[in-house]
Amino acid sequence: MSPGEDDSTYSRPVSPTETWFLVYPDSVPGVIQIVVEGAGRIDPDELTRAVETASRACPGARLTRQGMTWVDSGTAPAVRVLPADSFDPRTFAGTERLHSPLMGRDGGPTCEILLQPGEASDTLILRAFHAVMDGQGVRAWADDIFRVLRGEEPLGAPSRITECELIEQAGAPESRDIEPDLDWPSSLGSRPQDQHAFFWRRRTVDGTHPALVAKVALAVTQACGLSTGRFLVPVDLRRYLPGVRSTGNLTNNPLYEVRAGSTWEQAHEQLLSILTGRQDLAARVDPTLPTQDLTVLSRQIMGLDAFSAQHDRYSSLATLSHVGKVDLADFSTDTFHATTVYSLPNAGPLGPPEINAVECGGRTEITIGWYDGPQTPERAEALLDRIEEALSPRAHREWDANDTARPLAHPGTVVQQFREQADRNPDAIALAGPEGDVTFRQLDRRADAVAAELLDRGVGRDTLVGLLAGRTVAGMAAVWGVLKAGAAYLPLDPQQPDHRLADLVADAGVTICLTERAHADREFAASAGARTVLLEDLAESTRRPAGVDVRPGDLAYVIYTSGSTGRPKGVEIEHRQLTTFVSWATRVYGVNATSRFPLFTSLAFDLSNTALFVPLLAGGSIALVPDEPNHVVLRDMLENSGANALKLTPTHLDLISRFDLAPSGFRAVIAGGELLRTPVADRAQRLFGPDCGIFNEYGPTETTIGCMTRRYDAERDAGRASVPIGVPTDNTRIHLLDGDGRFVAPGEVGEMHLAGDQLARGYRGRPDLDRERFTSLANGTRVYRSGDLARMLPSGELESVGRNDEQVKVLGYRIEPAEIARTLEEHPAVVTAFATGLVKPGTADKVLCAYVVLRGDATVEELTAHVEQRLPRYMVPSATFVVPDLPRTVNEKVDVSALPVPFEGPAADSVTAGAATRSEAEDAVAKIWARVLMVDIDRLGADADFHRLGGDSATLLAMLAAVSADVVGIEREKDFMAGLPEVIAGPTLARVAELAERARAGSEVSGV
Known part of the structure; x- marks a missing residue:
């Protein structure tokens, strides 16, 4: 039968395994239940139609029983809408529907769908009688339901094959029928003999875990205090006939024993040995069960069950069922995005507790279920604690430096703080530069003029206003004017071409652009459908914006960063995130009313926001540097602007530390945006003097400017390739997870997942990227997946080790390019160096390449020999290039795309x-x-x-x-x-x- 074909003649005999479920008492439903939680909505009518279509393609969902034959009723399973929020996903309390049987008696159904609407999300529960479906059967049916909801054709699962037929076709070894071997205690202790209520508990564990069943079995055995533990492990027999598409019950349960003293590798090897020995085929149920009288069989089994409950003896400690890895996209639609999938266990007569596992979304869902009793839920939680500790040790999850909770120095938004400074010190200098000094009063009034104009034009809360301005008084007034109007600003870099700016304005939905007169002739705004307002036409105003109450959750600005797909993405920063950063930076960097920061990088680079906000809100000032940085501009900035604090990239820091300069009076130099190599920090310390703090600050745009810092210490950092990035800022937490989403042990490399009050709202108009990059930990903590790698040092600080997409592996070795660059810089002829891994065309491999800027004569051969003498062979670059300089992006990072590449000619193209x-x-x-x-x-x-x-x-x-x-x-x-x-x-x-x-x-x- 092809997918979608209505074949009411579908039927098959009740198999031996399925017969076992027919004698379940109604109090223990014997129903497989797959729960899909998600964000968004599933329309009940659309779901009903999808279930009808998918169930025609998967007729096993429409079965009812006639004697010992399953027949297609021709009626799709019912979709039942539960009252809103009646289902508690933590305790599974609140609805009796989860405990109702679906045994197909008297033409009744064997499957159904429950839909529970929530305040912001829906929950879907697929229920199937275990006698007609196993876990993989329910998954096949569920997959087709969601395919139909997405407008796709169902794949269907029309096969009528039974377990007996499958075992025969697979060539089963000699039969080893399972006999009731009631020698094992329950892993949850004894159950009440007169109690048949069922309960579930759930635990979400970070990461996915190789050898999951072996690790869980080992943890349960040790928790029970036994030297050996026995388990039933359901195995999908479809693996022997990969082409079979069936929703039927095609699962056998071989016995699996684990020694408490073994390693998980040894336990996993034992399980694999069971499977390679085809013991899952041999572990079949008595083939004669379907021929027996069900009433007599039920009486016999329930008698054994009573004995089992009385003596607390079962066939195993637990049943361990791994449903498998689930791609959440398979359970999502345009309006509903699955956030997790898990399975509710069932256990019947003679059955021990059942522990189910589903791996999805970078996490592992563990559920446990059994008969309820006075202490069993508590024992279940304790057992889940042991399982979680085995999979994700608490010592890996907890880090003392994450205890960062601290009240803000000023609870008001930056707008409120700026007003207070202007009222308190109106004549203090706020801006200094080529246009002359500007006081707080003057800046405040110019900002009011901008705010008034925007309010007159209908700009309001969360409206995004484009800003094309340089590092000028007009530009500063525009920033504060937009914020005073309750709106947010989109900084646009004048150095970028109109085509690029128009794309950003259109993507962000900007309708008004504030522009300096110098750029009045540029056509980017008009081509994107936005109006232009010239900043110079707005004079100082004594009219204060009225009726504007800027709140912490309001949008403050949007900054675009490059996207991995080639499409830039706008990061939305709210006032609460900006205020949190300012409060922390003011304290840690010692900023006060005497501080002056130079502003010399593009407003479209979030590094600039340190100089833009922090000094003014402390009563200090900004030295405006409108010219593009060069050695002359930088020299004047450092020696003549009155600046005593500095925020810049390590590239700029490296550059100025090589000039013949004599800056004085600097208190803090903050390097951010790139890896700060130790030689650069050391030269900077000598340049600015021992009393100046050289800080290494880390923070992606998505975490608001900076979320970690570490002051350089020449003694502590001697011999390091780079300065550690330290510990989190106030109210920020950082977690290191590996590629499978597991917390790494101290000293191991993991990707930084950033959490806390500085986390951005998300990406503007990109919910797909939000789901990809702004994820959550098992405990519900919202985190940003940074892509940056770090390890914890013995000091308890973090050290950056590059990005997960820049790290290079050669012959199995992990290589950090920063170490190669540092080694090259030790050569007397090298001014600066950069190393990276470049992808060879047509392959997924990266090849090490190095780029050097020379001050003297040196050949590539000499440089290679220099590296060969200091590093292992696998760390020697495959290609080294001498370049006049290192090309830079607008954010002053090395522009890898502009570097020469070694892959040229047909020979290279043809090598995979x-x-x-x-x-x-x-x-x-x-x-x-x-x-x-x-x-x-x-x-x-x-x-x-x-x-x-x-x-x-x-x-x-x-x-x-x-x-x-x-x-x-x-x-x-x-x-x-x-x-x-x-x-x-x-x-x-x-x-x-x-x-x-x-x-x-x-x-x-x-x-x-």
């Missing part, structure tokens, strides 16, 4: 990553990996990691079987599989190929 690096055996294994993992073979280098490419236990088994058959040869399979512990410890392409070669070589030797 795999062909360039793989041996013959690795190439053979790579072909299998590409097929099993469904990835491009050119992505597979020798150091490719099976799990990192999306492999799980099932695909690992498929891969090992294929390697045995196609590469090693069945006669040497045992020799190859003897290396299974090595594969589990590090499943790289090179390791698998090496084991295959070793096993095959043994065969050849034997043949000789």
Whole structure:
């Protein structure tokens, strides 16, 4: 039957496993329940139609029972809308629908859908009687429902195959029927003999976890204080017939024993041995069950169940069911975006507690369910604590430096603080520069003029106003005028072409642009449909904006950053985030009424906001530097502007530290936006003197200017490649997670996930990017995935180690380009250096390249020899270029796209990553990996990691079987599989190929 075809003749016999569920008492429903929580809405009528269409393609969802035969009723499962917020996803209390049976008696249904509307999101619960579906069957049905909701065709699951037929086709080993072996205590303690109520508890754990079932089994065994633990592990038998699409119950439950003293690798090897030995096929239910009288069978089983409850003895400690990895996109639509998916366990007669796991969205959902009793929910929470600790140790999750809660020095917004400064010290200098000094009163009145004009034009709360201005008095008045009007500003860089500016204005939805007269002829605003207001036409005003109450949650500004897709993205910063940063920076950098910061970088670069806001709100001043920075401008700025504090990029800091300058009186020099290498900080310290603090500040635009800092210490930082980035700012928290979303141990490298009060509202008009970059931890904490890598030092501080998309791996080694650059800079002829990994065209591999600016004569060969003498061979750049300077972006970062590349000519284009690096055996294994993992073979280098490419236990088994058959040869399979512990410890392409070669070589030797 093809997907979507209505075939009312669909039927199949009740299988032995399915017969077991027919004797469940009504008090224990025996229903598989998949819960989908998400943001947004699912229309009930659209859902009803989707369920009808998907259930025609998956007729197993429409079954009812006639005797010992399942037949298609022709009626789609009902969609029932629950009262709003009646379902509590923490305790699963509030609705009896979750406990109602679906046994298909007297023509009744075996499946249904529950839809619970929420205040901002909906929850969907798919319910199926376990006698007609297993977990993978429900997933197939659910996948098709959401396909239809997205306007796609369902794939369908029309197969009528039963477990007996599947086992026969798969060639089962000798049958090992499961007998009730009631020798094991429950992992949750004894259950009340007269109590049949069921309960669930849920725990969300950060990350996805290889060998998840083995780790959970080990944790439960140890929690129960046993030397050995036994578990039932449901295994999907479809793995033996990959083309089968069925919603039926095709699961067997082999027994799995774990020693408490073993490692998780050993426990995982034991589980894989069960599966490679096909014990899941052998662990079948008594084939004669369907022929037995159900009434007699029920009486026998319930008698055993009473004995089990009385003596607290079960067939295992628990049933461990891993539903698998779920892509949340598969459970999402245009109006509903799944945030998590989990499964509610069920347990029947003689059944121990059931523990279910689903991996989705970078997290693992663990649920446990069993018979309720006076202490069992508490025991369940304690057991979940042990499981969580095994998967995500508390020592990895907690960091003393994250205790950053601190009241703001001033609770008001920056607008309120600026007004107070203007009222308190009206004649104090606020701005200094080529246009002359400007007092707070003068700046305040010019800002009022801008605000009044905007209010007259209908600008209001959260309106975004474009601002094309330089570092001038008019530009400063415009910033404060927009904020006083309750609006937000979009800084536009005059150095960028009109086409680019027009794109930003259109993307941001700007309708009014404030522009300096010098740019009046530019056409970007008109081409984007925005009106232009010339700033010079707005004189000082004594008219204060009336009726404007700027609130912490109002938008303050939007800054665009480059996007990985080539489309810039606008970061929305609210007043609360800006105020939090200002409060912290004022205290840490010692800013007061005598402080003066020079403003010499583009307003479209958020680094500039330190100089723009922090000194004025402390009663200090800004030295305006309208000219583009060069050595003359920088010299004048440092020696003649009266500045005594400075915020700049490490590139600029490196530049000025090489000039013949003599700045004096500086108290704080803050470097941000790039990695601050130790030699640069050291030269800066000598230049500005021992009393000046040299600070390394870290913070993406998405976390409002800066969210970490560390003062350079020559003694502590000696020998480091870069200055540590320190600890979080006030009310900020930072978490290090690996590529699988797990917290890393101290000293290990992880991606920084940033949380706290400085986190941006999100990306303007880009909910897709918000979901991708602004995620949440298992405990619900909203975080920004920075893409920046760091490790914790023994001092408890963080050290930056680059980005997760810049890190280079060669022969399995992780390489940080900053160390290569630092080594090159130690050569006496090198002024500055930059190293990076460039992607070779047509491949996914990165090749190390270095770029140097020279002060003297040196050949590439000499520079290479210099590096070879100081670093391991795998860290020597493949190509080194001498360049006159390092090209820069508007944000003063190295513009990698403007650097020369070594990949030229047809020969380079024709070389793929795999062909360039793989041996013959690795190439053979790579072909299998590409097929099993469904990835491009050119992505597979020798150091490719099976799990990192999306492999799980099932695909690992498929891969090992294929390697045995196609590469090693069945006669040497045992020799190859003897290396299974090595594969589990590090499943790289090179390791698998090496084991295959070793096993095959043994065969050849034997043949000789």
